[in-house]
Amino acid sequence: MADDCELLEVFPEQIQDPVNYYKGLDLPNRVxxxxxxxxxxxxxxxxxxxxxxxxxxxxxxxxxxxxxxxxxxxxxxxxxxxxxxxxxxxxxxxxxxxxxxxxxxxxxxxxxxxxxxxxxxxxxxxxxxxxxxxxxxxxxxxxxxxxxxxxxxxxxxxxxxxxxxxxxxxxxxHPSRTTLPRQDSAHEWIAQVEALIIRSVREGWTFEEVAQRVGFSQRHLRERFERQMGLSLRDYRSNYQFHTAISLMRDSRCSLSDVAELSGFNSQSVFTRFIRRMANRTPRELCRQIRAGDYELS
CATH class of the missing domain: 2.60.120.280 (Regulatory protein AraC)
Known part of the structure:
Protein backbone atom coordinates (compact mmCIF):
# COMPACT_ATOMS: atom_id res chain seq x y z
CA MET A 1 0.00 0.00 0.00
CA ALA A 2 1.46 3.37 -1.00
CA ASP A 3 1.93 5.94 1.72
CA ASP A 4 0.31 9.39 1.63
CA CYS A 5 3.33 11.08 0.04
CA GLU A 6 3.46 8.60 -2.83
CA LEU A 7 -0.27 8.99 -3.47
CA LEU A 8 -0.16 12.79 -3.49
CA GLU A 9 2.98 13.35 -5.56
CA VAL A 10 1.16 12.90 -8.88
CA PHE A 11 -1.53 15.46 -8.01
CA PRO A 12 -1.31 19.27 -8.12
CA GLU A 13 -1.14 21.00 -4.75
CA GLN A 14 -4.71 22.22 -5.05
CA ILE A 15 -7.63 21.65 -7.39
CA GLN A 16 -9.79 24.75 -7.71
CA ASP A 17 -13.54 24.58 -7.20
CA PRO A 18 -15.57 24.87 -10.41
CA VAL A 19 -17.30 28.16 -11.14
CA ASN A 20 -20.44 26.28 -12.14
CA TYR A 21 -21.25 22.81 -10.81
CA TYR A 22 -23.61 22.09 -13.71
CA LYS A 23 -21.58 23.28 -16.67
CA GLY A 24 -18.31 21.45 -17.16
CA LEU A 25 -15.83 20.63 -19.91
CA ASP A 26 -17.57 19.20 -22.95
CA LEU A 27 -16.53 18.41 -26.53
CA PRO A 28 -19.75 17.51 -28.35
CA ASN A 29 -17.91 16.59 -31.58
CA ARG A 30 -14.89 14.93 -29.99
CA VAL A 31 -13.22 12.08 -31.82
CA HIS A 174 -3.04 25.75 -39.18
CA PRO A 175 -2.96 24.71 -42.88
CA SER A 176 -2.67 28.31 -44.10
CA ARG A 177 0.66 28.59 -42.28
CA THR A 178 2.00 25.32 -43.60
CA THR A 179 4.14 25.13 -46.73
CA LEU A 180 3.84 21.83 -48.53
CA PRO A 181 7.16 20.18 -49.35
CA ARG A 182 8.61 21.15 -52.71
CA GLN A 183 8.34 18.21 -55.07
CA ASP A 184 11.55 16.90 -56.60
CA SER A 185 11.94 15.84 -60.23
CA ALA A 186 11.63 12.15 -59.35
CA HIS A 187 7.88 12.44 -58.70
CA GLU A 188 6.95 15.95 -59.81
CA TRP A 189 5.75 14.78 -63.21
CA ILE A 190 3.48 12.06 -61.79
CA ALA A 191 1.81 14.52 -59.43
CA GLN A 192 1.29 16.88 -62.38
CA VAL A 193 -0.28 14.08 -64.43
CA GLU A 194 -2.54 13.01 -61.55
CA ALA A 195 -3.73 16.58 -61.06
CA LEU A 196 -4.47 16.86 -64.79
CA ILE A 197 -6.37 13.55 -64.85
CA ILE A 198 -8.48 14.72 -61.93
CA ARG A 199 -9.07 18.02 -63.71
CA SER A 200 -9.96 16.13 -66.91
CA VAL A 201 -12.92 14.61 -65.06
CA ARG A 202 -14.31 18.13 -64.49
CA GLU A 203 -13.29 19.59 -67.85
CA GLY A 204 -14.10 16.59 -70.07
CA TRP A 205 -10.58 16.37 -71.52
CA THR A 206 -9.38 13.33 -73.45
CA PHE A 207 -6.13 11.57 -72.57
CA GLU A 208 -4.64 13.15 -75.69
CA GLU A 209 -5.39 16.59 -74.24
CA VAL A 210 -3.88 15.56 -70.89
CA ALA A 211 -0.73 14.36 -72.69
CA GLN A 212 -0.43 17.64 -74.60
CA ARG A 213 -0.55 19.62 -71.36
CA VAL A 214 2.28 17.49 -69.93
CA GLY A 215 4.30 17.75 -73.14
CA PHE A 216 4.26 14.01 -73.92
CA SER A 217 2.75 11.99 -76.72
CA GLN A 218 -0.29 10.03 -75.56
CA ARG A 219 1.56 6.73 -76.11
CA HIS A 220 4.59 7.86 -74.09
CA LEU A 221 2.34 9.14 -71.30
CA ARG A 222 0.38 5.88 -71.14
CA GLU A 223 3.52 3.75 -71.03
CA ARG A 224 5.38 5.89 -68.49
CA PHE A 225 2.34 6.29 -66.24
CA GLU A 226 1.63 2.56 -66.16
CA ARG A 227 5.30 1.72 -65.56
CA GLN A 228 5.47 4.14 -62.60
CA MET A 229 2.02 3.56 -61.13
CA GLY A 230 1.27 -0.08 -61.90
CA LEU A 231 -2.11 0.74 -63.46
CA SER A 232 -3.31 2.35 -66.67
CA LEU A 233 -4.45 5.93 -67.15
CA ARG A 234 -7.96 4.64 -67.82
CA ASP A 235 -8.05 2.54 -64.64
CA TYR A 236 -6.73 5.47 -62.61
CA ARG A 237 -9.39 7.85 -63.92
CA SER A 238 -12.17 5.24 -63.62
CA ASN A 239 -11.31 4.58 -59.99
CA TYR A 240 -11.06 8.28 -59.24
CA GLN A 241 -14.51 8.79 -60.79
CA PHE A 242 -15.88 5.84 -58.84
CA HIS A 243 -14.61 7.04 -55.48
CA THR A 244 -15.86 10.56 -56.30
CA ALA A 245 -19.31 9.12 -57.00
CA ILE A 246 -19.30 7.13 -53.75
CA SER A 247 -18.24 10.18 -51.76
CA LEU A 248 -21.01 12.29 -53.33
CA MET A 249 -23.62 9.59 -52.74
CA ARG A 250 -22.99 9.86 -49.00
CA ASP A 251 -24.53 13.36 -49.13
CA SER A 252 -28.32 13.05 -49.03
CA ARG A 253 -28.61 16.51 -50.61
CA CYS A 254 -26.96 15.24 -53.81
CA SER A 255 -29.27 13.80 -56.48
CA LEU A 256 -28.06 10.99 -58.74
CA SER A 257 -27.99 13.37 -61.70
CA ASP A 258 -25.72 15.68 -59.67
CA VAL A 259 -23.52 12.72 -58.74
CA ALA A 260 -23.21 11.71 -62.41
CA GLU A 261 -22.32 15.23 -63.56
CA LEU A 262 -19.81 15.90 -60.78
CA SER A 263 -18.20 12.50 -61.42
CA GLY A 264 -17.57 13.47 -65.04
CA PHE A 265 -20.53 11.91 -66.85
CA ASN A 266 -22.79 13.99 -69.09
CA SER A 267 -25.06 11.03 -69.82
CA GLN A 268 -27.08 9.26 -67.14
CA SER A 269 -27.08 6.04 -69.17
CA VAL A 270 -23.27 6.07 -69.46
CA PHE A 271 -23.05 6.72 -65.72
CA THR A 272 -25.40 3.79 -65.03
CA ARG A 273 -23.29 1.43 -67.18
CA PHE A 274 -20.15 2.67 -65.42
CA ILE A 275 -21.54 2.04 -61.92
CA ARG A 276 -22.81 -1.40 -63.00
CA ARG A 277 -19.31 -2.26 -64.24
CA MET A 278 -17.56 -0.95 -61.12
CA ALA A 279 -20.02 -2.06 -58.42
CA ASN A 280 -22.27 -4.67 -60.07
CA ARG A 281 -25.39 -2.72 -59.13
CA THR A 282 -27.37 0.29 -60.36
CA PRO A 283 -26.57 3.81 -59.13
CA ARG A 284 -29.82 3.85 -57.15
CA GLU A 285 -29.02 0.51 -55.48
CA LEU A 286 -25.47 1.63 -54.69
CA CYS A 287 -26.65 4.97 -53.32
CA ARG A 288 -29.22 3.27 -51.09
CA GLN A 289 -26.57 0.92 -49.67
CA ILE A 290 -24.06 3.71 -49.06
CA ARG A 291 -26.56 5.90 -47.24
CA ALA A 292 -27.65 2.92 -45.13
CA GLY A 293 -24.00 2.20 -44.30
CA ASP A 294 -24.20 -1.27 -45.88
CA TYR A 295 -21.75 -0.91 -48.77
CA GLU A 296 -18.21 -2.26 -48.45
CA LEU A 297 -15.53 -1.85 -51.11
CA SER A 298 -14.33 -5.30 -52.08
Whole structure:
Protein backbone atom coordinates (compact mmCIF):
# COMPACT_ATOMS: atom_id res chain seq x y z
CA MET A 1 0.00 0.00 0.00
CA ALA A 2 1.46 3.37 -1.00
CA ASP A 3 1.93 5.94 1.72
CA ASP A 4 0.31 9.39 1.63
CA CYS A 5 3.33 11.08 0.04
CA GLU A 6 3.46 8.60 -2.83
CA LEU A 7 -0.27 8.99 -3.47
CA LEU A 8 -0.16 12.79 -3.49
CA GLU A 9 2.98 13.35 -5.56
CA VAL A 10 1.16 12.90 -8.88
CA PHE A 11 -1.53 15.46 -8.01
CA PRO A 12 -1.31 19.27 -8.12
CA GLU A 13 -1.14 21.00 -4.75
CA GLN A 14 -4.71 22.22 -5.05
CA ILE A 15 -7.63 21.65 -7.39
CA GLN A 16 -9.79 24.75 -7.71
CA ASP A 17 -13.54 24.58 -7.20
CA PRO A 18 -15.57 24.87 -10.41
CA VAL A 19 -17.30 28.16 -11.14
CA ASN A 20 -20.44 26.28 -12.14
CA TYR A 21 -21.25 22.81 -10.81
CA TYR A 22 -23.61 22.09 -13.71
CA LYS A 23 -21.58 23.28 -16.67
CA GLY A 24 -18.31 21.45 -17.16
CA LEU A 25 -15.83 20.63 -19.91
CA ASP A 26 -17.57 19.20 -22.95
CA LEU A 27 -16.53 18.41 -26.53
CA PRO A 28 -19.75 17.51 -28.35
CA ASN A 29 -17.91 16.59 -31.58
CA ARG A 30 -14.89 14.93 -29.99
CA VAL A 31 -13.22 12.08 -31.82
CA UNK A 32 -14.65 8.64 -31.00
CA UNK A 33 -13.17 5.72 -32.95
CA UNK A 34 -14.35 2.17 -33.53
CA UNK A 35 -13.34 -0.90 -35.53
CA UNK A 36 -9.60 -0.23 -35.22
CA UNK A 37 -7.01 -2.32 -37.09
CA UNK A 38 -3.23 -1.97 -36.67
CA UNK A 39 -0.68 -3.42 -39.10
CA UNK A 40 2.76 -2.84 -40.62
CA UNK A 41 4.26 -2.89 -44.08
CA UNK A 42 7.88 -4.02 -44.18
CA UNK A 43 8.71 -4.17 -47.90
CA UNK A 44 8.22 -1.97 -50.93
CA UNK A 45 6.18 -4.71 -52.62
CA UNK A 46 3.77 -5.13 -49.72
CA UNK A 47 3.25 -1.36 -49.48
CA UNK A 48 2.67 -0.85 -53.19
CA UNK A 49 -0.05 -3.45 -53.53
CA UNK A 50 -1.73 -3.18 -56.88
CA UNK A 51 -5.20 -4.14 -55.62
CA UNK A 52 -7.28 -1.03 -56.33
CA UNK A 53 -9.46 -1.78 -53.30
CA UNK A 54 -6.42 -0.93 -51.19
CA UNK A 55 -5.99 2.39 -52.97
CA UNK A 56 -9.60 3.44 -52.56
CA UNK A 57 -11.21 2.76 -49.21
CA UNK A 58 -14.09 3.72 -46.95
CA UNK A 59 -12.08 3.99 -43.70
CA UNK A 60 -9.65 6.43 -42.17
CA UNK A 61 -5.99 5.47 -42.59
CA UNK A 62 -3.38 6.95 -40.26
CA UNK A 63 0.13 6.01 -41.36
CA UNK A 64 3.52 6.71 -39.86
CA UNK A 65 6.98 6.09 -41.30
CA UNK A 66 9.25 4.28 -38.83
CA UNK A 67 11.95 3.35 -41.35
CA UNK A 68 12.60 4.35 -44.99
CA UNK A 69 10.83 7.44 -46.29
CA UNK A 70 8.75 7.72 -49.42
CA UNK A 71 6.10 9.70 -51.23
CA UNK A 72 2.36 9.26 -50.71
CA UNK A 73 0.12 10.67 -53.42
CA UNK A 74 -3.38 11.60 -52.24
CA UNK A 75 -5.87 12.71 -54.90
CA UNK A 76 -3.06 14.11 -57.03
CA UNK A 77 -1.16 15.86 -54.22
CA UNK A 78 2.21 14.38 -53.24
CA UNK A 79 3.57 14.28 -49.69
CA UNK A 80 7.16 13.23 -49.07
CA UNK A 81 7.31 11.54 -45.66
CA UNK A 82 10.55 11.14 -43.75
CA UNK A 83 11.09 8.72 -40.86
CA UNK A 84 8.95 9.82 -37.91
CA UNK A 85 6.38 11.71 -39.99
CA UNK A 86 2.75 10.71 -40.41
CA UNK A 87 -0.21 11.26 -42.74
CA UNK A 88 -3.97 10.89 -42.35
CA UNK A 89 -5.94 9.68 -45.38
CA UNK A 90 -9.69 10.14 -45.07
CA UNK A 91 -12.40 7.87 -46.52
CA UNK A 92 -12.58 7.62 -50.32
CA UNK A 93 -9.36 9.54 -50.92
CA UNK A 94 -7.45 7.84 -53.73
CA UNK A 95 -3.89 7.23 -52.54
CA UNK A 96 -0.80 5.26 -53.46
CA UNK A 97 2.94 5.15 -52.79
CA UNK A 98 5.82 6.17 -55.05
CA UNK A 99 9.57 6.83 -54.82
CA UNK A 100 10.25 4.60 -51.84
CA UNK A 101 13.92 4.91 -51.01
CA UNK A 102 14.66 1.22 -50.23
CA UNK A 103 13.05 -2.20 -50.66
CA UNK A 104 13.12 -2.77 -46.90
CA UNK A 105 11.03 -0.38 -44.82
CA UNK A 106 8.74 -0.15 -41.82
CA UNK A 107 5.50 1.80 -42.06
CA UNK A 108 2.87 1.56 -39.31
CA UNK A 109 -0.81 1.81 -40.23
CA UNK A 110 -3.89 2.35 -38.09
CA UNK A 111 -7.23 2.11 -39.91
CA UNK A 112 -10.50 2.96 -38.21
CA UNK A 113 -14.08 4.16 -38.50
CA UNK A 114 -15.50 7.14 -36.65
CA UNK A 115 -18.65 7.23 -34.56
CA UNK A 116 -18.27 11.01 -34.42
CA UNK A 117 -15.63 13.68 -34.81
CA UNK A 118 -15.19 13.96 -38.59
CA UNK A 119 -15.09 17.75 -38.37
CA UNK A 120 -12.36 17.61 -35.74
CA UNK A 121 -10.01 15.88 -38.17
CA UNK A 122 -10.42 18.39 -41.01
CA UNK A 123 -7.18 20.19 -40.15
CA UNK A 124 -5.22 16.92 -40.43
CA UNK A 125 -6.13 16.30 -44.08
CA UNK A 126 -3.67 16.89 -46.92
CA UNK A 127 -0.66 17.59 -44.71
CA UNK A 128 2.45 15.99 -43.29
CA UNK A 129 2.18 15.43 -39.55
CA UNK A 130 5.24 15.62 -37.31
CA UNK A 131 4.25 13.94 -34.03
CA UNK A 132 5.84 15.29 -30.85
CA UNK A 133 7.02 13.21 -27.88
CA UNK A 134 3.55 12.86 -26.39
CA UNK A 135 2.12 11.65 -29.70
CA UNK A 136 5.06 9.26 -30.15
CA UNK A 137 4.28 7.64 -26.80
CA UNK A 138 0.62 7.24 -27.77
CA UNK A 139 1.65 5.59 -31.07
CA UNK A 140 3.82 3.16 -29.11
CA UNK A 141 1.03 2.42 -26.62
CA UNK A 142 -1.37 1.61 -29.47
CA UNK A 143 1.15 -0.74 -31.10
CA UNK A 144 1.80 -2.49 -27.77
CA UNK A 145 -1.89 -2.87 -26.94
CA UNK A 146 -2.62 -4.33 -30.39
CA UNK A 147 -0.26 -7.21 -29.65
CA UNK A 148 -1.68 -7.85 -26.17
CA UNK A 149 -3.23 -11.29 -25.60
CA UNK A 150 -5.89 -10.02 -23.19
CA UNK A 151 -8.99 -8.80 -25.05
CA UNK A 152 -9.90 -6.25 -22.37
CA UNK A 153 -6.44 -4.70 -22.59
CA UNK A 154 -6.60 -4.61 -26.41
CA UNK A 155 -9.90 -2.73 -26.23
CA UNK A 156 -8.02 0.14 -24.60
CA UNK A 157 -6.66 0.93 -28.08
CA UNK A 158 -9.79 2.89 -28.98
CA UNK A 159 -9.64 5.58 -26.27
CA UNK A 160 -5.85 5.82 -26.77
CA UNK A 161 -6.40 6.38 -30.51
CA UNK A 162 -9.04 9.00 -29.67
CA UNK A 163 -6.40 10.77 -27.56
CA UNK A 164 -3.76 10.50 -30.30
CA UNK A 165 -6.02 12.01 -32.95
CA UNK A 166 -7.19 14.76 -30.61
CA UNK A 167 -3.57 15.53 -29.70
CA UNK A 168 -2.47 15.60 -33.36
CA UNK A 169 -5.34 17.95 -34.18
CA UNK A 170 -4.55 20.23 -31.22
CA UNK A 171 -0.84 20.45 -32.02
CA UNK A 172 -1.10 20.73 -35.82
CA UNK A 173 -0.17 24.06 -37.38
CA HIS A 174 -3.04 25.75 -39.18
CA PRO A 175 -2.96 24.71 -42.88
CA SER A 176 -2.67 28.31 -44.10
CA ARG A 177 0.66 28.59 -42.28
CA THR A 178 2.00 25.32 -43.60
CA THR A 179 4.14 25.13 -46.73
CA LEU A 180 3.84 21.83 -48.53
CA PRO A 181 7.16 20.18 -49.35
CA ARG A 182 8.61 21.15 -52.71
CA GLN A 183 8.34 18.21 -55.07
CA ASP A 184 11.55 16.90 -56.60
CA SER A 185 11.94 15.84 -60.23
CA ALA A 186 11.63 12.15 -59.35
CA HIS A 187 7.88 12.44 -58.70
CA GLU A 188 6.95 15.95 -59.81
CA TRP A 189 5.75 14.78 -63.21
CA ILE A 190 3.48 12.06 -61.79
CA ALA A 191 1.81 14.52 -59.43
CA GLN A 192 1.29 16.88 -62.38
CA VAL A 193 -0.28 14.08 -64.43
CA GLU A 194 -2.54 13.01 -61.55
CA ALA A 195 -3.73 16.58 -61.06
CA LEU A 196 -4.47 16.86 -64.79
CA ILE A 197 -6.37 13.55 -64.85
CA ILE A 198 -8.48 14.72 -61.93
CA ARG A 199 -9.07 18.02 -63.71
CA SER A 200 -9.96 16.13 -66.91
CA VAL A 201 -12.92 14.61 -65.06
CA ARG A 202 -14.31 18.13 -64.49
CA GLU A 203 -13.29 19.59 -67.85
CA GLY A 204 -14.10 16.59 -70.07
CA TRP A 205 -10.58 16.37 -71.52
CA THR A 206 -9.38 13.33 -73.45
CA PHE A 207 -6.13 11.57 -72.57
CA GLU A 208 -4.64 13.15 -75.69
CA GLU A 209 -5.39 16.59 -74.24
CA VAL A 210 -3.88 15.56 -70.89
CA ALA A 211 -0.73 14.36 -72.69
CA GLN A 212 -0.43 17.64 -74.60
CA ARG A 213 -0.55 19.62 -71.36
CA VAL A 214 2.28 17.49 -69.93
CA GLY A 215 4.30 17.75 -73.14
CA PHE A 216 4.26 14.01 -73.92
CA SER A 217 2.75 11.99 -76.72
CA GLN A 218 -0.29 10.03 -75.56
CA ARG A 219 1.56 6.73 -76.11
CA HIS A 220 4.59 7.86 -74.09
CA LEU A 221 2.34 9.14 -71.30
CA ARG A 222 0.38 5.88 -71.14
CA GLU A 223 3.52 3.75 -71.03
CA ARG A 224 5.38 5.89 -68.49
CA PHE A 225 2.34 6.29 -66.24
CA GLU A 226 1.63 2.56 -66.16
CA ARG A 227 5.30 1.72 -65.56
CA GLN A 228 5.47 4.14 -62.60
CA MET A 229 2.02 3.56 -61.13
CA GLY A 230 1.27 -0.08 -61.90
CA LEU A 231 -2.11 0.74 -63.46
CA SER A 232 -3.31 2.35 -66.67
CA LEU A 233 -4.45 5.93 -67.15
CA ARG A 234 -7.96 4.64 -67.82
CA ASP A 235 -8.05 2.54 -64.64
CA TYR A 236 -6.73 5.47 -62.61
CA ARG A 237 -9.39 7.85 -63.92
CA SER A 238 -12.17 5.24 -63.62
CA ASN A 239 -11.31 4.58 -59.99
CA TYR A 240 -11.06 8.28 -59.24
CA GLN A 241 -14.51 8.79 -60.79
CA PHE A 242 -15.88 5.84 -58.84
CA HIS A 243 -14.61 7.04 -55.48
CA THR A 244 -15.86 10.56 -56.30
CA ALA A 245 -19.31 9.12 -57.00
CA ILE A 246 -19.30 7.13 -53.75
CA SER A 247 -18.24 10.18 -51.76
CA LEU A 248 -21.01 12.29 -53.33
CA MET A 249 -23.62 9.59 -52.74
CA ARG A 250 -22.99 9.86 -49.00
CA ASP A 251 -24.53 13.36 -49.13
CA SER A 252 -28.32 13.05 -49.03
CA ARG A 253 -28.61 16.51 -50.61
CA CYS A 254 -26.96 15.24 -53.81
CA SER A 255 -29.27 13.80 -56.48
CA LEU A 256 -28.06 10.99 -58.74
CA SER A 257 -27.99 13.37 -61.70
CA ASP A 258 -25.72 15.68 -59.67
CA VAL A 259 -23.52 12.72 -58.74
CA ALA A 260 -23.21 11.71 -62.41
CA GLU A 261 -22.32 15.23 -63.56
CA LEU A 262 -19.81 15.90 -60.78
CA SER A 263 -18.20 12.50 -61.42
CA GLY A 264 -17.57 13.47 -65.04
CA PHE A 265 -20.53 11.91 -66.85
CA ASN A 266 -22.79 13.99 -69.09
CA SER A 267 -25.06 11.03 -69.82
CA GLN A 268 -27.08 9.26 -67.14
CA SER A 269 -27.08 6.04 -69.17
CA VAL A 270 -23.27 6.07 -69.46
CA PHE A 271 -23.05 6.72 -65.72
CA THR A 272 -25.40 3.79 -65.03
CA ARG A 273 -23.29 1.43 -67.18
CA PHE A 274 -20.15 2.67 -65.42
CA ILE A 275 -21.54 2.04 -61.92
CA ARG A 276 -22.81 -1.40 -63.00
CA ARG A 277 -19.31 -2.26 -64.24
CA MET A 278 -17.56 -0.95 -61.12
CA ALA A 279 -20.02 -2.06 -58.42
CA ASN A 280 -22.27 -4.67 -60.07
CA ARG A 281 -25.39 -2.72 -59.13
CA THR A 282 -27.37 0.29 -60.36
CA PRO A 283 -26.57 3.81 -59.13
CA ARG A 284 -29.82 3.85 -57.15
CA GLU A 285 -29.02 0.51 -55.48
CA LEU A 286 -25.47 1.63 -54.69
CA CYS A 287 -26.65 4.97 -53.32
CA ARG A 288 -29.22 3.27 -51.09
CA GLN A 289 -26.57 0.92 -49.67
CA ILE A 290 -24.06 3.71 -49.06
CA ARG A 291 -26.56 5.90 -47.24
CA ALA A 292 -27.65 2.92 -45.13
CA GLY A 293 -24.00 2.20 -44.30
CA ASP A 294 -24.20 -1.27 -45.88
CA TYR A 295 -21.75 -0.91 -48.77
CA GLU A 296 -18.21 -2.26 -48.45
CA LEU A 297 -15.53 -1.85 -51.11
CA SER A 298 -14.33 -5.30 -52.08
Missing amino acids: ICRNVIVFERLTRKSLQQQDLANRMHHRYVLMRVLKTGGVVSVDGQSFKLEAGEALLVTPYQFHHYVDLELDQLRWLFITFDLIQGDASLTDLSYRRLQPDGAAHRLWGEIASLWGHQDADRRSEIMPVLDRLLTHLQATAT
